[in-house]
Amino acid sequence: MKTFADIEGVKCWGVKEGKNGLGIVVCKGRVAAVYTTNRIKAAPVRYNMESLKGEIEGIIVNSGNANAFTGRKGLENAKKMAVLLASRLGCSYDRIAVASTGVIGRQLDTGLIEKMFEEVYSKLSTGKEAAEAFARAIMTTDSFPKLYSAGAGDAVVAGVAKGAGMIAPNMATMLAFIFTDADFEAEELQKMLKEAVDRSFNVTVVDGDTSTNDMVILISTGKKRVGKDAFQHALLEVCVNLAKMMARDGEGATKLMEVVVKGARNEEDAFKAAKAIASSLLVKTAVFGNDPNWGRIIAALGYSGVDVDETITLDFASADGRTVRLLERGVATGEENEAAELLRGTQEIRIVVNLHKGEAEGYAFGCDLTYDYVRINAEYTT
Amino acid sequence: MKTFADIEGVKCWGVKEGKNGLGIVVCKGRVAAVYTTNRIKAAPVRYNMESLKGEIEGIIVNSGNANAFTGRKGLENAKKMAVLLASRLGCSYDRIAVASTGVIGRQLDTGLIEKMFEEVYSKLSTGKEAAEAFARAIMTTDSFPKLYSAGAGDAVVAGVAKGAGMIAPNMATMLAFIFTDADFEAEELQKMLKEAVDRSFNVTVVDGDTSTNDMVILISTGKKRVGKDAFQHALLEVCVNLAKMMARDGEGATKLMEVVVKGARNEEDAFKAAKAIASSLLVKTAVFGNDPNWGRIIAALGYSGVDVDETITLDFASADGRTVRLLERGVATGEENEAAELLRGTQEIRIVVNLHKGEAEGYAFGCDLTYDYVRINAEYTT
Numbered sequence: 001m002k003t004f005a006d007i008e009g010v011k012c013w014g015v016k017e018g019k020n021g022l023g024i025v026v027c028k029g030r031v032a033a034v035y036t037t038n039r040i041k042a043a044p045v046r047y048n049m050e051s052l053k054g055e056i057e058g059i060i061v062n063s064g065n066a067n068a069f070t071g072r073k074g075l076e077n078a079k080k081m082a083v084l085l086a087s088r089l090g091c092s093y094d095r096i097a098v099a100s101t102g103v104i105g106r107q108l109d110t111g112l113i114e115k116m117f118e119e120v121y122s123k124l125s126t127g128k129e130a131a132e133a134f135a136r137a138i139m140t141t142d143s144f145p146k147l148y149s150a151g152a153g154d155a156v157v158a159g160v161a162k163g164a165g166m167i168a169p170n171m172a173t174m175l176a177f178i179f180t181d182a183d184f185e186a187e188e189l190q191k192m193l194k195e196a197v198d199r200s201f202n203v204t205v206v207d208g209d210t211s212t213n214d215m216v217i218l219i220s221t222g223k224k225r226v227g228k229d230a231f232q233h234a235l236l237e238v239c240v241n242l243a244k245m246m247a248r249d250g251e252g253a254t255k256l257m258e259v260v261v262k263g264a265r266n267e268e269d270a271f272k273a274a275k276a277i278a279s280s281l282l283v284k285t286a287v288f289g290n291d292p293n294w295g296r297i298i299a300a301l302g303y304s305g306v307d308v309d310e311t312i313t314l315d316f317a318s319a320d321g322r323t324v325r326l327l328e329r330g331v332a333t334g335e336e337n338e339a340a341e342l343l344r345g346t347q348e349i350r351i352v353v354n355l356h357k358g359e360a361e362g363y364a365f366g367c368d369l370t371y372d373y374v375r376i377n378a379e380y381t382t
Numbered sequence: 383m384k385t386f387a388d389i390e391g392v393k394c395w396g397v398k399e400g401k402n403g404l405g406i407v408v409c410k411g412r413v414a415a416v417y418t419t420n421r422i423k424a425a426p427v428r429y430n431m432e433s434l435k436g437e438i439e440g441i442i443v444n445s446g447n448a449n450a451f452t453g454r455k456g457l458e459n460a461k462k463m464a465v466l467l468a469s470r471l472g473c474s475y476d477r478i479a480v481a482s483t484g485v486i487g488r489q490l491d492t493g494l495i496e497k498m499f500e501e502v503y504s505k506l507s508t509g510k511e512a513a514e515a516f517a518r519a520i521m522t523t524d525s526f527p528k529l530y531s532a533g534a535g536d537a538v539v540a541g542v543a544k545g546a547g548m549i550a551p552n553m554a555t556m557l558a559f560i561f562t563d564a565d566f567e568a569e570e571l572q573k574m575l576k577e578a579v580d581r582s583f584n585v586t587v588v589d590g591d592t593s594t595n596d597m598v599i600l601i602s603t604g605k606k607r608v609g610k611d612a613f614q615h616a617l618l619e620v621c622v623n624l625a626k627m628m629a630r631d632g633e634g635a636t637k638l639m640e641v642v643v644k645g646a647r648n649e650e651d652a653f654k655a656a657k658a659i660a661s662s663l664l665v666k667t668a669v670f671g672n673d674p675n676w677g678r679i680i681a682a683l684g685y686s687g688v689d690v691d692e693t694i695t696l697d698f699a700s701a702d703g704r705t706v707r708l709l710e711r712g713v714a715t716g717e718e719n720e721a722a723e724l725l726r727g728t729q730e731i732r733i734v735v736n737l738h739k740g741e742a743e744g745y746a747f748g749c750d751l752t753y754d755y756v757r758i759n760a761e762y763t764t
Contacts, residue, residue, distance in 0.1 A: 285759035
């Protein structure tokens with residue numbers, strides 16, 4: 001599989017020293033971005049929202065410190081990071097995107113960032129090794145680097161992400177950077193990015209906490225002309241697969257949970273119902289316990305706010321394609337033992353609900369809630 | 383402290399055999415009720431919503447089976463429970479309130495209920511022992527019976543509740559029954575009950591899952607005339623204290639968490655912000671780990687949707703009145719060690735936030751998220 005550092009004109013690198021990392025991507029192109037809806041926005045989020053204006057030359061990201069709730073000084077430090085890279089590239093600092101992830105409420109150690117910058121800048125390169133070095137440098141509680149790419153006609157869409165929760169333990173953040181050589185105007189890119197994010201990262205739940213630092217950036221070098229549909233499709237494929245990697249890597253998770261809701265009155269209802277099931281602590285703990293406890297799924301559907309009644313059909317399916325039906329139009333099949341066995345034997349569980357109310361379909365991604373989630377988040381000390 | 387079974391005209395009893403219990407209260411009076419907002423409503427909820435019409439003579443409650451997602455037969459069984467008690471009292475069955483709590487999706491064992499009915503009916507009596515027998519009969523994962531009373535002038539307001547989560551492990555339910563001898567019209571009772579529930583049970587979060595069976599019923603025997611303000615005050619006191627007992631008894635909880643938000647622009651914002659903090663898994667796990675991780679509180683405030691900025695003041699306070707300030711108008715005080723010590727030494731933690739945006743105040747009740755919550759909910763087998 002190609003990586004983003006295989007796209008013509010893209011170079012990157014990254015280093016990590018203990019909990020602190022620095023990654024740089026150099027890439028001339030048009031930019032689109034989607035940011036956290038949290039009212040308390042981290043300094044780099046605010047910096048990008050104010051500075052980025054359609055054209056970009058590079059990205060600089062640190063891990064270990066979120067630069068969030070850090071006031072005016074935090075904003076100055078975010079700009080300092082941009083200037084560091086801009087001065088080397090000989091461009092204006094408003095052509096550099098900045099991102100941070102880590103502990104909330106501490107000022108950046110800019111000396112450390114400057115030191116790491118020299119090493120990273122000197123090693124900027126193309127190819128898989130470079131992409132992985134960047135992907136590892138921006139990890140916090142992640143247990144593996146997250147890279148994915150898809151083709152769109154002649155063009156490539158390739159992304160990199162980090163995140164093991166909508167917010168990780170005192171660490172903020174889900175970050176994703178997506179690159180393409182497909183040629184679209186910045187305005188079109190923005191619209192397509194928003195649509196893809198709504199159907200991928202925004203339907204992914206680890207703990208329901210939305211971070212102060214979330215950021216998805218899409219950059220197009222504009223070298224290849226491809227159809228809009230093919231591009232949108234590839235972009236969604238990249239976003240969905242990065243989102244699923246985050247759910248699979250959810251803090252303490254042992255199982256990826258994919259919820260599909262069919263037969264809803266409209267798409268909004270379908271996605272809302274799927275997200276309610278994927279968010280329910282009782283469903284998440286049941287999945288951890290390999291317990292096909294469908295009463296909890298029914299309860300979550302009931303409080304999701306969508307139009308449901310008792311004529312629901314419910315299937316559990318495993319990664320290898322086995323399916324067990326638990327409810328057939330509201331009637332329990334009594335197949336709990338078979339469903340429990342299916343749960344025990346898979347690390348990817350699909351919960352498929354048919355509401356029998358219409359034709360619309362939606363989905364959500366999540367993971368189970370385990371002892372390790374509690375351990376990671378209770379024992380992490382500020 | 384008086385119990386509801388000390389109010390003139392009130393008699394009750396309850397028995398429990400293994401996971402199944404039955405409780406009865408006999409009490410002529412006016413009735414007000416608030417039910418779950420879950421779209422999938424249990425049979426007893428639907429039964430009461432259709433039948434109860436301002437006047438009531440008794441309540442019959444079973445535990446161990448929620449009689450939820452049980453279709454037409456479930457509704458017939460709820461009516462059967464009402465008829466059982468109505469025929470002994472010589473009243474119409476629409477003067478009996480029915481409640482159930484327990485596993486979702488199984489038909490009631492009406493034979494068992496009839497058998498237990500005889501024993502309970504023969505022992506109906508007044509006083510503390512009777513109230514406790516009823517309170518224990520309706521418990522599921524609760525670890526203690528929940529009774530509270532308050533005076534309102536000459537009158538008494540006394541309640542009983544069960545619940546260890548908005549929904550317990552595959553068990554549905556929070557149930558509360560409140561009794562008074564204060565004389566008010568059914569319409570006034572309804573309005574005052576709604577107001578008290580909104581400021582007590584509805585700001586209490588264990589896991590965020592809203593059950594199919596939630597129900598709060600208020601019955602007035604109408605023997606005493608008291609002022610409306612005094613009554614409303616006593617009613618709120620009873621509801622708040624029963625709600626706090628539920629949070630303290632939250633599944634696996636080791637600490638009661640009380641969140642107070644001051645200085646909000648309006649009351650709605652204040653309650654919304656408090657509920658967001660009390661609901662955050664990251665705040666709940668931090669409290670379990672005795673970690674004064676204020677970044678998580680800030681993040682929850684930020685995504686709560688209320689008007690906040692970085693000039694927040696934040697205190698942690700213990701049950702015995704000690705207070706540690708962590709943020710002073712947005713500036714960290716560095717008192718994390720003192721706050722951690724305070725957390726370690728208390729089973730009741732108050733998190734007090736001042737937004738400095740206005741004069742309004744709100745609160746919420748919750749509990750920590752522990753290994754035992756995961757154990758209880760993952761290892762419970764259907």
